[in-house]
Amino acid sequence: MLESYSLRSVTEDGLEYLLTNEGQRLASVSTIIKVISQYKGLTLPRWKAQRRLNHWKLQVGEEMAAQMRNDACIRGTEFHHRVANYLRGGRGTRWPPELLPFGQSIKPILLQIKPIEDVKLVEGSVLHPKLHYAGKVDAIAKWNDHWYLMEWKTANKPQRYDWISSYLLQSAAYIAAANKTYNLNLRQSLIVIALPNKQAQVFRVDWDELKIYFRKWLSYVKLFWALQASIDIQTGKALRRIIVTRSDGSRYSEFV
Numbered sequence: 001m002l003e004s005y006s007l008r009s010v011t012e013d014g015l016e017y018l019l020t021n022e023g024q025r026l027a028s029v030s031t032i033i034k035v036i037s038q039y040k041g042l043t044l045p046r047w048k049a050q051r052r053l054n055h056w057k058l059q060v061g062e063e064m065a066a067q068m069r070n071d072a073c074i075r076g077t078e079f080h081h082r083v084a085n086y087l088r089g090g091r092g093t094r095w096p097p098e099l100l101p102f103g104q105s106i107k108p109i110l111l112q113i114k115p116i117e118d119v120k121l122v123e124g125s126v127l128h129p130k131l132h133y134a135g136k137v138d139a140i141a142k143w144n145d146h147w148y149l150m151e152w153k154t155a156n157k158p159q160r161y162d163w164i165s166s167y168l169l170q171s172a173a174y175i176a177a178a179n180k181t182y183n184l185n186l187r188q189s190l191i192v193i194a195l196p197n198k199q200a201q202v203f204r205v206d207w208d209e210l211k212i213y214f215r216k217w218l219s220y221v222k223l224f225w226a227l228q229a230s231i232d233i234q235t236g237k238a239l240r241r242i243i244v245t246r247s248d249g250s251r252y253s254e255f256v
Contacts, residue, residue: 001116002182004124007134018125018134026127027224029135029173033166036220039227075099076154079194080123080138083152087122087139089115101196102154109143109192109200118142126177131221137174140186148190148204149175155193158201167191169220171205172213 007018007026015035016028079102086093087110095103113119120140127134139150151171171189179186189210191203 001119002121002124002140004121005127005181007125007127018127020127020129024129024132026129026132026134027221029133029170032133032173032220032224033169035224035227037166039223075102079103079154080152083110083138084123086110087113087115087119087141102194105194105196105198105200106152106192109202113141113143120147121178121182126174126181128173128177128180130180131218132225133173133177133221135170135174135177137178140178140184143190146188147186148188149178149186150190150192153191153193155195158195158198159193161203164191164193164203167203168205168209168213169217172210173217175210176214176217 005020007020009028010017010019010025016031018026018028020026075098078096079099082093082095082099082103083106093103118141121137122139123136124140125134125136137149138152141148141150143150149171151167151174153167168191171191175186175189178184187207187210189205191205193201193203195201
């Protein structure tokens with residue numbers, strides 16, 4: 001297996017950053033996505049998802065919604081822990097009753113991966129020093145005779161491809177950082193979504209698609225650091241702020 005990098009998490013002004021042993025400060029991938037998504041406003045798919053979320057909150061109530069979100073967060077953490085344990089060669093990974101339906105969902109996929117032998121990295125940090133960001137990938141492993149950067153997710157119902165754009169953006173960011181960190185040549189990612197009592201969904205993202213999302217990711221990174229310091233991280237030059245008008249008449253700031 002590849003040796004995982006040690007990064008320390010710190011929070012500044014409510015934003016998560018990751019520090020290398022040399023003291024370099026890197027923004028986490030999730031922080032960049034969150035900040036830029038809020039800054040640019042909701043895209044149509046995100047707006048629809050937000051509308052569904054608001055409708056759901058009205059149905060179940062704010063308190064119940066908060067409890068269910070907390071339960072989902074705990075579920076996701078425990079789910080990832082057990083997948084990681086299997087990939088590291090842990091024998092007899094046991095799924096508690098509440099996670100068993102998700103474990104059964106991904107079992108056929110896990111059985112196609114030989115623990116340790118087909119695995120390069122599990123829950124490992126990757127970083128891109130030039131672009132000043134970092135994150136933790138779920139796995140780099142071989143599946144169906146091809147090496148993938150893998151992300152494991154859970155959902156209560158099947159997802160459509162146009163609903164997982166944030167996962168695709170995340171994958172593009174991670175794969176670029178992984179190639180940079182470990183001098184690899186990964187060219188595809190695998191997003192596996194476990195579903196209770198159903199076969200898991202598998203989204204294989206090829207290089208051409210990843211390149212499209214990485215270009216979008218570059219714009220996110222540049223804007224994020226421009227918002228933090230009003231400088232271009234690649235050239236070090238000061239940026240000029242302009243006001244951009246959306247098609248609906250609303251406005252937001254952009255840096256050029």
